[in-house]
Amino acid sequence: MTAPTQRTIELMIKQYTGEITPAEQAELEDLIAQASPAKQQWYRDMLDPLKLAEAMAFAQGEDLAKYQQQWEANARQQWKEQSRRRLHRSLRWAAAAVLVIATGLGIWQWIHRQPSQEQSRAIAGVTEDGESFFLLPGGEKIELGSLTDRPTKAGNALLSRHNNELICQAAYTEGEKPGNIRLFVKHAIYTLLLHDSSRITLGQRSAVQFPDHFNKGERVVEISGEGYFEVKHKLTDADTARVIIVKNALDTLPQHLVEVQALGTRFNIRAYANDTRTRITLDEGSLQICKNTTRIQLHPGEEATITSTGITEKHQISKPGEASAWREGRILFTDIDVTTIMNDLKRHYDDISIAVAPEVADEKISLHSFYNKPIGYLVDIMKKNNSNIAIKMEGNTIYVTPPIRH
Incomplete structure (x- = not known):
């Protein structure tokens, strides 16, 4: 089994950083399509934010030899059903490939790039014991298990936790540019209370990116995985109603990108990186779904299915609440x-x-x-x-x- 080509990895780096051109995007898709099934699976795993984050978490602060040993030990647990010879060969290839991404081509440096760039893309991951954590724009990691009812200063935000509810309060100077916080959850369900009183309940192996405070313009949140959104109509009684924009943009190929514009609503979005379809189900209020040049309005009790080719289906759901039953x-x-x-x-x-x-x-x-x-x-x-x-x-x-x- 040969390692992934450097050209493929280089294009994946550009994909992550948003610097890939349409021609390069087509080239990347062709390279992945031509790869062996094992390589294709590995590429898909590297587009899975949780698996990529696990690899990155191992790499931080470790020398390469120790990092490779740790990563192989983790992978060995996942692939223990393979034969010893095949396992060893797969581990050497996969660990080497992740090392290429994590070190030689600079994703780790990109993760910690300066907040002044167009978008802060701090990747959060999970620790080996399965605990989830926040990662702040400057690279500071805060494990959820360390949070209590007492607020913890986290850049321009105050973070606290009460059981499985996470609370984010704004703590910023007027006019200060927002920074993005990213949260991953693994083997638990957490509800995140944003400072505008909107709530996001995240399913297992899901991630969300949100600003540490909202300016007077649009509110933008990005998600990978599954989330149930309860959107606050406006920040204060005196405030004008403002749309919240939810994108499945975290670690998603451009052809799969979907934008949801919601105002005072409750809806479920299922947008895992390794699923071929994104599903959005509306419980209350109204929202608009945008895919490429197509826009549709969703009403309570309706569900939309989106693929890389566009919005393929909109229908009335027969069993209300089924899409968000995972919360229970x-x-x-x-x-x-x-x-x-x-x-x-x-x-x-x-x-x-x-x-x-x-x-x-x-x-x-x-x-x-x-x-x-x-x-x-x-x-x-x-x-x-x-x-x-x-x-x-x-x-x-x-x-x-x-x-x-x-």
Whole structure:
């Protein structure tokens, strides 16, 4: 297995920094498409903000040899089902590739670039024990476990925590330029209370970037993963109503970019980097979805599905609240494609692998249960209730294939 080409990595760097040209974007997509399945998976992982953040967290402040040992130990846990020889070969290649990204081509320096640049893109990650944390524009890391009810000064903000609610209060001088704070959560659900009283509930393995204070212009928040937004109509009673703009722009390829303009509303957005579709479901109020040159209005009880080709579907949902049932630990998928459901299970059950046959990747199936159930129990439910697929679990791997016709 050969390492990723330097040209591919260079283009990925430009992708992350927003400096890639349309021609280079097309070249990157061609290079990824021509790569082996193993390389394609690695490229997708590096577009997953959580996995990239884990690699970066290992790299900070460590010499290269120690970093590689740590990264290999972590990867060994993820790939323990592979044969010893294949595992060793994969680890050497993957660790070397991450080292190229983290050191030789300068992503780490880019992460800590000066706040005066157009956009602060501080990447937050997770510690080895699975705890989540904030990362501030200047690079300071604040683990959520260290926060209490007593506010902690964090740049131009005050951060505190009460159980699973995170509170961000503004602490800035009038006229000061906002800086971006990024938050990752891993194995928990957290609600973030912004200083304008808007709330964002983040699902597992999700990230959000937000300014430490809002100026009088538009409010912009970026997300990767799943989030439930409860948008405050305006900052104060005397303030004029202002739109909040939510983008799935964190670590997302340009062709997948979606913009949501909301005003006094409640909605769910599901925009994981390794999913082929972004889903936006409106519970209350109204919002506008913008994709390329297309704009649609969403009304309560409606859901929009967006792919790289555009807004492909808008429909009335049959079961209100289903899209945001994850906030209560429930799994409620009705007529959803196999790939989306399998990706969701992989995010919640770390020790499993997924193998989906291409023929059934887009098959619509259903799964209704709870995330605290054993994975084998969920596989049995899917096997019983979905005749259009064959599903089985061998060891820690779930296999989904076309059904056997007799």
